[in-house]
Amino acid sequence: MQHVRGVVARAQGEPVSVETVVVPDPGPGEAVVRVQACGVCHTDLHYREGGVNDEFPFLLGHEAAGVVESVGPGVTEVGPGDFVVLNWRAVCGQCRACLRGRPWYCFDTHNARQRMTLLDGTELTPALGIGAFAEKTLVAAGQCTKVDPAARPEVAGLLGCGVMAGIGAAVNTAGVGRGDSVAVIGCGGVGGAAVAGSRLAGAGRIIAVDLDDRKLDGARGLGATHTVNAANTDPVEAVRALTGGFGADVVIDAVGTPSTYEQAFRARDLAGTVVLVGVPTPGTRLELPLAEVFGRGGALKSSWYGDCLPSRDFPVLIDLHLQGRLDLEAFVSETIPLDGVEKAFATMRGGDVLRSVVLL
Numbered sequence: 001m002q003h004v005r006g007v008v009a010r011a012q013g014e015p016v017s018v019e020t021v022v023v024p025d026p027g028p029g030e031a032v033v034r035v036q037a038c039g040v041c042h043t044d045l046h047y048r049e050g051g052v053n054d055e056f057p058f059l060l061g062h063e064a065a066g067v068v069e070s071v072g073p074g075v076t077e078v079g080p081g082d083f084v085v086l087n088w089r090a091v092c093g094q095c096r097a098c099l100r101g102r103p104w105y106c107f108d109t110h111n112a113r114q115r116m117t118l119l120d121g122t123e124l125t126p127a128l129g130i131g132a133f134a135e136k137t138l139v140a141a142g143q144c145t146k147v148d149p150a151a152r153p154e155v156a157g158l159l160g161c162g163v164m165a166g167i168g169a170a171v172n173t174a175g176v177g178r179g180d181s182v183a184v185i186g187c188g189g190v191g192g193a194a195v196a197g198s199r200l201a202g203a204g205r206i207i208a209v210d211l212d213d214r215k216l217d218g219a220r221g222l223g224a225t226h227t228v229n230a231a232n233t234d235p236v237e238a239v240r241a242l243t244g245g246f247g248a249d250v251v252i253d254a255v256g257t258p259s260t261y262e263q264a265f266r267a268r269d270l271a272g273t274v275v276l277v278g279v280p281t282p283g284t285r286l287e288l289p290l291a292e293v294f295g296r297g298g299a300l301k302s303s304w305y306g307d308c309l310p311s312r313d314f315p316v317l318i319d320l321h322l323q324g325r326l327d328l329e330a331f332v333s334e335t336i337p338l339d340g341v342e343k344a345f346a347t348m349r350g351g352d353v354l355r356s357v358v359l360l
């Protein structure tokens with residue numbers, strides 16, 4: 001075992017603190033990773049606020065890249081020295097989804113078996129089974145995906161969560177194809193990535209919708225061909241007007257409220273696809289005219305982690321980035337030290353950044 005520094009949320013709503021974390025040596029199927037960079041995601045704040053579950057204390061951080069330091073018995077897929085992006089869906093290979101050849105839906109993803117603890121032995125719950133606001137973390141070896149080490153860690157790590165969720169919502173879940181029209185509602189880290197993914201997939205028209213002009217400017221840089229500020233323009237009418245009066249082939253809701261979902265539903269062309277990637281608050285309800293759900297045809301889909309398969313998607317997206325075809329740098333708004341996470345939560349709430357990234 002070894003002692004490292006990590007960002008811990010001890011109790012609901014209380015500021016996070018940097019604490020000493022005890023990291024066990026890796027057991028069978030596990031790996032210890034020296035974290036180099038980890039992005040600050042809304043889900044980390046959600047954990048701190050008790051919005052995910054009440055298994056405090058949490059070791060936060062889950063959008064990370066680093067170098068494998070050591071692996072436990074039986075681990076063959078990665079070894080010491082490998083540059084990896086951490087993922088929160090290590091697929092099992094044995095559940096009904098995996099056995100049917102659809103491992104990106106795996107219903108039994110796994111994490112390290114051993115627990116990291118505080119010095120007094122209190123077990124920590126790592127955020128999304130990762131816990132990477134720490135100098136080192138213990139994960140299941142399957143949570144480590146090798147990528148080209150030429151990529152900068154602060155950029156590569158972002159694929160571990162929000163950026164992958166957005167790109168995958170467009171590319172994997174919606175299946176955006178050449179010439180499709182796409183509208184993305186909410187252009188933060190996730191929606192911005194959906195814009196970038198749509199461009200990568202060859203979309204013809206990419207309409208970015210947000211309430212904040214700064215986000216719309218960012219979306220233009222990522223590939224949006226048109227922008228709509230929904231604070232002063234009806235987004236459904238605007239998307240229709242930009243698509244010959246019909247609506248977009250694909251509308252991605254990267255906010256996740258009943259009102260944005262309804263906008264997505266109504267801004268879509270006949271036989272079009274709606275993808276929900278924003279995470280709704282528990283308890284919210286949706287009301288839609290069922291006759292239109294039927295009559296408009298097409299598909300209403302949800303996207304978990306962009307329906308990604310880390311082993312398939314991370315390496316190729318890093319390669320596309322290194323070739324200059326996918327601007328991942330644009331998502332890194334600032335880099336911060338380990339003790340800057342609490343401040344980064346406030347910055348995130350103010351809407352000032354796509355991502356603050358902790359550098360270790």
Ligand SMILES: NC(=O)c1ccc[n+]([C@@H]2O[C@H](COP(=O)([O-])OP(=O)(O)OC[C@H]3O[C@@H](n4cnc5c(N)ncnc54)[C@H](O)[C@@H]3O)[C@@H](O)[C@H]2O)c1
Nearest residue numbers: 162165186187188189190210211215277278279303304305
């Ligand atoms: N499905 C997944 O696997 C997955 C993974 C990561 C994050 N998420 C979720 O994706 C969502 C977005 O995450 P993010 O990191 O991009 O957050 P963010 O706060 O950076 O971005 C949200 C954006 O939506 C805009 N917005 C808010 N209300 C709007 C409205 N009514 N109309 C238009 N725009 C509006 C905001 O101005 C902001 O730019 C969150 O719900 C997050 O939990 C989902």
Ligand SMILES: [Zn+2]
Nearest residue numbers: 092095098106
């Ligand atoms: Zn499985």
Ligand SMILES: [Zn+2]
Nearest residue numbers: 041043161162
């Ligand atoms: Zn996240």
